[in-house]
Amino acid sequence: MNLKIEYYPKLPNNLLLKYLSIIKSNKNNWDKPFFTDTKSYIDFDLIHEKLSLFDLNQIKNVIVLGTGGSIQTLLALSHLSQKQIFPITSSRSSELNMCLELTKPSNSIVIPISRGGETLDINSPIGIFAKERYPFIGLSSKGTMLSILEEMGAPILDVPDLSGRFAGSISNVGIVPALISGVNVDAFIKGLDQGYSLYMKESINPAIEFAGFLYSLYEKGIRNLFSMPYSKNIEGAVGLFVQEISESTGKDGKGLMGTFQSAPLCQHSVLEFLLGGNSKSVSPILWIIEKVKNDIILDSHINFIYGKSAQTIVNYEAAATFQALIEQGLPSTMISLYEDGELNLGHLIAFIQATVYHLCLLLNVNWADNPKVVIGKEICNNALIRNKPFEDLQEEREQISKSRFAGFY
Secondary structure (H helix, E strand, O other): OEEEEEEEOOOOOOHHHHHHHHHHHHHHOOOOHHHHOOOOOOOOHHHHHHOOOOOOOOEEEEEEOHHHOOOOOHHHHHHOOOOOOEEEEOOOHHHHHHHHHHHHHHHHEEEEEEOOOOOHHHHHHHHHHHOOOOEEOOOOOHHHHHHHHHHHHEEEEOOOOHHHHHHHHHHHHHHHHHHHOOOHHHHHHHHHHHHHHHHHHOOOOOOHHHHHHHHHHHHOOOEEEEEOOOHHHHHHEEEEEEEHHHHOOOOOOOOOEEOOOOOHHHHOHHHHHHHHOOOEEEEEEEEEEEEEOOOOOOOOOOOOOOEEHHHHHHHHHHHHHHHHHOOOOOOOOEEEEEEEEEHHHHHHHHHHHHHHHHHHHHHHHOOOOOOHHHHHHHHHHHHHOOOOOOOHHHHHHHHHHHOOOOOOO
């Protein structure tokens, strides 16, 4: 079994059947799930034609300029890369300086990714790498970024006009940088296909059951799904879950928010609140990988630790924390991936996307769009275009707050 989902309290069968009926009745209200089609949006012949322009054996560093759905799938696979991946999600100077210090144009490639081509976080750093003559391959179809790349003469592959957070695994967005990085894309897509064949069936299956559980929590007032990933190798996939839960369900005054902190670190920062605080609006989700690559055996002076693997100890901590949460009566979940690898990661992403899709049908909200995200982008772009002094922005916020929060206290 690639994946195991253990949650408490278990849904009664009659409630699960009710939720299945709601899913079936609401599915025609929204677009069909394109993300189960793992073949139509990828042209491997064209990809290899574009990549033939580069000596991939010489590339040691893959610098990806992307944010949100443009990079999250790659982050889920990044630990399987045979090259060093530098995810640049904005123009934060610390990441840019580190990347420029640790890489050089002769052994690197820069991959800017944007569907609309107007994402400031991606367009801003392009010129820094272009100035240093780094080679580029762009993933873009329109907008300012496409114009920049065309002017540079960089090879370009298209980004389909699809919901980015769901499209990364079945389009150039995730597949091209994964191929360049040496990830076994064939095994990954096989894992997706295996997962969707199970999780998208219109009958009781683990994804529908988990979506039903999350919906039952929502009906009881729970709004925060706090994820605790107990392996670095699963954090990218958890990041995808956080984005898809928050961005897909959070509209029309409805939805659940996803959050996470690395575990077991979070046991020392958040667990006291979960076990002893007012945590009735939160449901923890623990994520583990039972067998990780490059695990090491511990040489310890503690008898009950000596000879066990490092990940085994961490997984015992996860299991104990899960039990403690249940003992306190806090609805909780533990998701166990049997082992990492492209096949199983594909299976996991299929589970995540199927779960979120079914949860959106239960909430009867559009699983694919994100209409409010552009509000902040427009404010930022307008301020920069007008060259408005940074200190003046506070004055504008104060004026807005007077009307928006009138009578708040």
